[in-house]
Amino acid sequence: MIRNFLRHNYAKIREINKKYAIPNVEMSAGVKFSLLSLRLYLIFLVTLLLYKFITLVR
Amino acid sequence: MNFFARLYYKYRQIIKAIQLFLIISGPGIIVMIADNDAGGITTYAATGAKYGYNLNWLIIILIPACYYIQEMTVRLGAVTKRGHAEAIFAGFGSFWGWFSLMDLLIVNWLTMITEFIGMTAALKIFGVPPFLTVIALCVIMGIMVLNGSYWTWEKITLLFCAMNLIYIPGAFMVHPSVAAIIRQGTIPNLPGGLSSDLFFFLMANIGTTIAPWMLFFQQSSVVDKSLKEKDIPWGRVDTFVGSLLTGIVAIFIIIVTGTVLKGVNVDDAAQASVMLMKTNKYIGTFMAIGLFDAGFLGAICISLASSWAFGEVFGWAHSLNYKIKEAPWFYGFYFSLLLSAGAVVLIPKAPLVLITLFVQVVAVTLLPAALVFLILLLNNKKTMGEYTNTLSQNIINITIVVLIIIISSAYGVSTLFPNILK
Numbered sequence: 001m002i003r004n005f006l007r008h009n010y011a012k013i014r015e016i017n018k019k020y021a022i023p024n025v026e027m028s029a030g031v032k033f034s035l036l037s038l039r040l041y042l043i044f045l046v047t048l049l050l051y052k053f054i055t056l057v058r
Numbered sequence: 059m060n061f062f063a064r065l066y067y068k069y070r071q072i073i074k075a076i077q078l079f080l081i082i083s084g085p086g087i088i089v090m091i092a093d094n095d096a097g098g099i100t101t102y103a104a105t106g107a108k109y110g111y112n113l114n115w116l117i118i119i120l121i122p123a124c125y126y127i128q129e130m131t132v133r134l135g136a137v138t139k140r141g142h143a144e145a146i147f148a149g150f151g152s153f154w155g156w157f158s159l160m161d162l163l164i165v166n167w168l169t170m171i172t173e174f175i176g177m178t179a180a181l182k183i184f185g186v187p188p189f190l191t192v193i194a195l196c197v198i199m200g201i202m203v204l205n206g207s208y209w210t211w212e213k214i215t216l217l218f219c220a221m222n223l224i225y226i227p228g229a230f231m232v233h234p235s236v237a238a239i240i241r242q243g244t245i246p247n248l249p250g251g252l253s254s255d256l257f258f259f260l261m262a263n264i265g266t267t268i269a270p271w272m273l274f275f276q277q278s279s280v281v282d283k284s285l286k287e288k289d290i291p292w293g294r295v296d297t298f299v300g301s302l303l304t305g306i307v308a309i310f311i312i313i314v315t316g317t318v319l320k321g322v323n324v325d326d327a328a329q330a331s332v333m334l335m336k337t338n339k340y341i342g343t344f345m346a347i348g349l350f351d352a353g354f355l356g357a358i359c360i361s362l363a364s365s366w367a368f369g370e371v372f373g374w375a376h377s378l379n380y381k382i383k384e385a386p387w388f389y390g391f392y393f394s395l396l397l398s399a400g401a402v403v404l405i406p407k408a409p410l411v412l413i414t415l416f417v418q419v420v421a422v423t424l425l426p427a428a429l430v431f432l433i434l435l436l437n438n439k440k441t442m443g444e445y446t447n448t449l450s451q452n453i454i455n456i457t458i459v460v461l462i463i464i465i466s467s468a469y470g471v472s473t474l475f476p477n478i479l480k
Contacts, residue, residue: 012372016152023151025438034430035150045423045470052474 082292083299084212085279088359089128089272090300091219094307095356096176097169097414098266099327099349102308105259106315107324111234114243114309116260120267121305123458125298127429130436130455131273132293133445135280138435142277143367146431149438154431159371161424166271166364168417170399173360175410176353178403179328180346183335192400199358199396203389208282208378215358221351222307228344229310234317243309261469268462270424271363273432278366282377287445311348314341357396365392422470426463433459 025031094102105113131142138145143162147155177195178188202214248256276297285293315330318337324330327349335342362378365388369376375385382389402408433455436447447455472478 016147016155016371020147020152020155023149024440025149025434026440031434034434035154038427038430041426041467042423045467048471048474049419 079292079295082283082285082289083296084216085276085283085285086128086132086293086295086297086300087219087303088212088215088300088355089276089279090124090297090304091222091307092275092352092355092359093124093267093269093272093304094222094311094352095169095266096173096327096349096353097356097417098308099176099311099352100324100330101262101266102311103315103319103327103330103345104324105263106312106317107319107322107330108259109249109256110316110320111239111243111312112247112249113259113263114239114312115246116263117305117308117312118244119246120264121301123462124267124304125301126451126455126458127268127432127462128272128276128297128301129294130432130447131277132280132285132297133290133442134432134435135277136285136287136290136293137443137445138441139281140277141281141366141370142274142428142432144370145277145435146428147371149435149441150431154427155371158424158427158431159367161420161427162270162274162367163364165417165420165424166360167395167399168413168420169269169271170357170360170395171402171410172414172417173353173357174400174403175414176327177350177357179326180331180350180353183328183331183342183346189404192404195354195357196393196396196400199354199361200393202358203362203378203392204382206379206381211378212283215355218351218355218358219303222348222355223303224344224348224351225307225310225314228341228348229313229317231338231341231344232314232317234313239313243312258469258472261465261472264462264465265418265421265469268425268429268466270421270428271360273428274367275359275363278363278370282366282379290445311345314345357399361392361395361399364395365389418473419470422467425466429459429463 134145135141140148143155143159146158174192174195178191181191182188202211205211250256280293314334315324318341319330319333322333324333327345331342331346331349333342334345366376368374368391369385369388372387374387374391376388377385380388402413403410433447433452436442436455437452439446
């Protein structure tokens with residue numbers, strides 16, 4: 001039953017990935033810049049979180 | 059005669075407009091009042107106790123900011139007929155889609171725990187044990203969604219929203235000085251200069267104003283209510299009334315604690331209720347009831363925001379208009395979120411304070427992304443057509459979004475590293 005559940009959801013996730021493979025927002029320079037800034041911002045935040053976690057564990 | 063006929067015509071027009079507003083209103087008022095959740099009530103209570111009426115001007119400024127952000131979700135939902143999660147998947151592909159969906163799940167689940175903390179703390183004041191509160195709440199929230207009608211759910215929720223106005227009579231009962239409220243609270247000022255403490259309070263108030271779940275909730279709610287492009291003007295009125303009410307409630311909470319508990323350090327709203335009870339039994343009771351109601355509204359909206367988002371992306375039947383048999387995944391997901399968040403509060407020695415702090419940090423990872431996507435989606439002419447952001451809307455919205463991102467990020471970072479401001 002669990003295997004069936006996992007198989008079903010794995011297939012569903014693949015289907016979702018396929019369905020949304022091509023973004024419908026035109027990737028203009030402004031959009032690309034916004035998404036790049038967002039990636040950098042998130043990398044910065046995750047680094048801060050990891051740093052805090054490591055210093056807490058130590 | 060002609061005058062009376064015209065007068066009657068005007069009267070009929072106004073009555074019709076009110077009727078139409080009552081039909082269309084809901085998503086905006088609910089999301090805005092639910093924004094004053096358990097965490098929000100604590101922030102406002104602590105702000106009033108620490109700085110009196112001096113920071114009311116900030117709440118006044120935040121009212122239009124709230125409106126402008128949430129108004130975009132009304133347009134996006136009514137035009138695309140998609141919830142925010144699905145819109146992100148479709149607009150930016152599966153990477154950003156999965157990131158937003160999973161982040162939303164984590165933030166919402168953690169926030170729901172804080173709502174349960176608020177509700178159990180509020181009812182504990184009246185001698186209700188936490189396990190009974192959690193069980194009763196899950197049953198009530200279950201009954202509310204299982205009636206198979208969005209309309210019924212919305213009207214019951216609006217009744218709970220009305221209960222949130224309990225702080226208004228509470229504020230009148232403490233007999234505040236109206237002159238002092240106007241003098242101290244309406245002109246922007248920084249009491250005692252820009253200290254680290256004040257900066258933290260400014261950030262906390264701004265941070266509680268826009269939460270990521272609000273964008274997802276209102277857009278999905280607009281879709282579930284089947285609002286169309288022609289309903290957008292009324293959706294705007296609904297959102298504006300909601301933002302006005304949320305600001306008014308926040309100001310009245312600040313007035314209550316600013317009058318009675320000025321100079322006292324308040325750690326949470328339940329503690330403030332107990333302190334207020336010592337001065338006036340009824341005001342303390344009002345504060346506790348309001349806290350419970352705020353947590354209740356927050357929990358019900360947040361769990362729905364997640365269920366709608368997952369339903370949209372996974373293609374489950376995901377409307378409150380369905381019976382449980384027709385949408386088992388949607389309701390199953392809703393209940394699993396509700397029960398698991400409630401169960402955490404009942405775990406002995408669970409790190410609830412840590413969870414409360416962690417929510418603020420994790421929310422910072424989702425809020426900027428959700429806001430940036432919102433702006434980009436509203437500028438997508440291909441899907442938005444005539445409802446695309448205008449230049450003036452872009453200037454206002456981008457300014458608000460950039461400020462919110464900077465301030466909420468600073469709030470998150472200062473929660474991680476409390477000494478950074480000292």
